[in-house]
Amino acid sequence: MQHPETQYLDLMERVLTHGDERVDRTGVGTRSIFGSMLRFDLSDGTVPILTTKKVYWKTAVKEMLWFLTGGTNIQPLLQENVRIWSDWPLDSYRRKTGEDISQEAFEQRILEDDSFAAKWGELGPVYGKQWRRWMGADGQEHDQISTLVKTLRENPSSRRMLFHGWNVPELGQMALPPCHMVYQYHVTSDGRLNSLMYQRSVDLLLGAPFNFVGATALQLMLAQQAGLTPGEFVWFGGDTHLYLNHIDQARAQLARTPRPLPKMALAQRATSIDDYKIEDFAIEGYDPHPAIKADVAV
Incomplete structure (x- = not known):
């Protein structure tokens, strides 16, 4: 059976080999492909925290918890x-x-x-603001996360269980428009919560590994709040790219062999989606290769 991380490495190889090289907004330049998909099964507790380099998973979970506060x-x-x-x-x-x-x-x-x-x-009005305090044309704030939790509990067969951050009138006020911009959820008849995340712009070396962790941590929290079990995490990438100053690091990562993925569990049930702390997340069996340093393109 193929190691789940292999699909990420195959994607990196494809971008590296076949990516269209062009100038980007940052001026650094990228190799880019358009349209990609990865799937990870979370049902046995396994989560996509990459092993071919050390991913600082606590940082990614803390970021997701910050998004949920609505802070900016x-x-x-x-x-x-x-x-x-x-x-x-x-x-x-x-x-x-x-x-x-x-x-x-x-x-x-x-x-x-x-x-x-x-x-x-x-x-500016980045992720958390849009997720928790989307301002409607009527002057009313809309809490997309609370609505999602309520729907998961009361109408789990709904095809409208999603939230997003692409608020067109406020994009210009954001330090960075949302990259992971749409999350959608699906509940199976036997109570498994599947999630899908669409990422319009993907820094494949630095950004994507963090986004995998944040999205799966959120999926675990939502499943617990709705009395469900985690199912599959499906990731879609739009402009999927490697920055030109990440090429050597990508090649170094591709030379490594994946190790068993770790498992993530919630140590206790929080009262609400707003009450989770980093201490509630327990990781077992994470034994990655060393970290790979690379500069962030601003």
Whole structure:
């Protein structure tokens, strides 16, 4: 039986070998293909935390928990030692002030100075805002996550169990428009919760591994809240790319042999979807190859 991670490595090989090389928004350049799909079976507790390099899964889960708060400021992330969103506000601060501040110094000011954080740590109406506080034309806020949980519990055969973040009027206010933009759910007759995530833009080396973890962690939380068991996680990629400064790292990862995927479980049942903490997530059997360092394209 083929190792589930092989499909990710095959996709990376395809992008590397057949990707269309072109200039992108960041100026770094990419090799890109359009349209890709991966499937992972979560029913035995196995989750797609890649083993051909170390994935900092706690960081990915903390990010997902932050999305669920509806937050849009990096200060709470930094308080959890999550620095994956710092590049965008830091770049904005440098451009607007002309100050060549280091990332470490910038993050420290965000942590220590609430007024500085309120001004310079804000990302605009990104993921959490759209998921939990989508502003309708009627002036009413819509909590897509609460609606999803309610539907999973009360009408699990619905074909309308989804949420998304592509709020057209607010895209220009976002530090980065949503990449993983649509999530849809499906419940089988025997009580398994399947999920599908569509990602319009995929940084295959750095972004996708985190997105796999975040989406499956969310699937576990939703399943528990609705009294279901996890089923299959289906991932779709639109513009699936490797940055040109990630080529060597991709080749290094492709030279490694996958190890058994770990299992993830929730240590306890939270009262609501809003009450999960990082301590509620338990990982068993994660033995990855060493981490592979690469720069984020901003």
